[in-house]
Amino acid sequence: xxxxxxxxxxxxxxxxxxxxxxxxxxxxxxxxxxxxxxxxxxxxxxxxxxxxxxxxxxxxxxxxxxxxxxxxxxxxxxxxxxxxxxxxxxxxxx
Numbered sequence: 001x002x003x004x005x006x007x008x009x010x011x012x013x014x015x016x017x018x019x020x021x022x023x024x025x026x027x028x029x030x031x032x033x034x035x036x037x038x039x040x041x042x043x044x045x046x047x048x049x050x051x052x053x054x055x056x057x058x059x060x061x062x063x064x065x066x067x068x069x070x071x072x073x074x075x076x077x078x079x080x081x082x083x084x085x086x087x088x089x090x091x092x093x094x
Contacts (some may be wrong), residue, residue, distance in 0.1 A: 003034060003053075007046040011037065014045065030061045052076045
């Protein structure tokens with residue numbers, strides 16, 4: 001599970017007991033579900049680590065397209081992505 005591995009790796013840099021965490025991710029229907037830590041600072045660290053992949057992941061689930069502000073987070077979409085991102089400020093209809 002790539003999301004969980006990444007979240008644990010980031011958490012381990014801060015606290016050795018992060019290896020005991022139950023951080024995981026999965027898909028329920030067409031929803032991406034992330035199990036995040038309970039500490040607000042750890043939540044921010046984990047989301048910062050995985051959020052670049054979330055917009056494309058949602059598109060793979062036929063979900064909405066998320067646009068990100070590059071100064072905050074740079075979303076990653078592979079060159080072969082089937083649904084290119086709309087121009088900034090343009091809503092996408094499913």
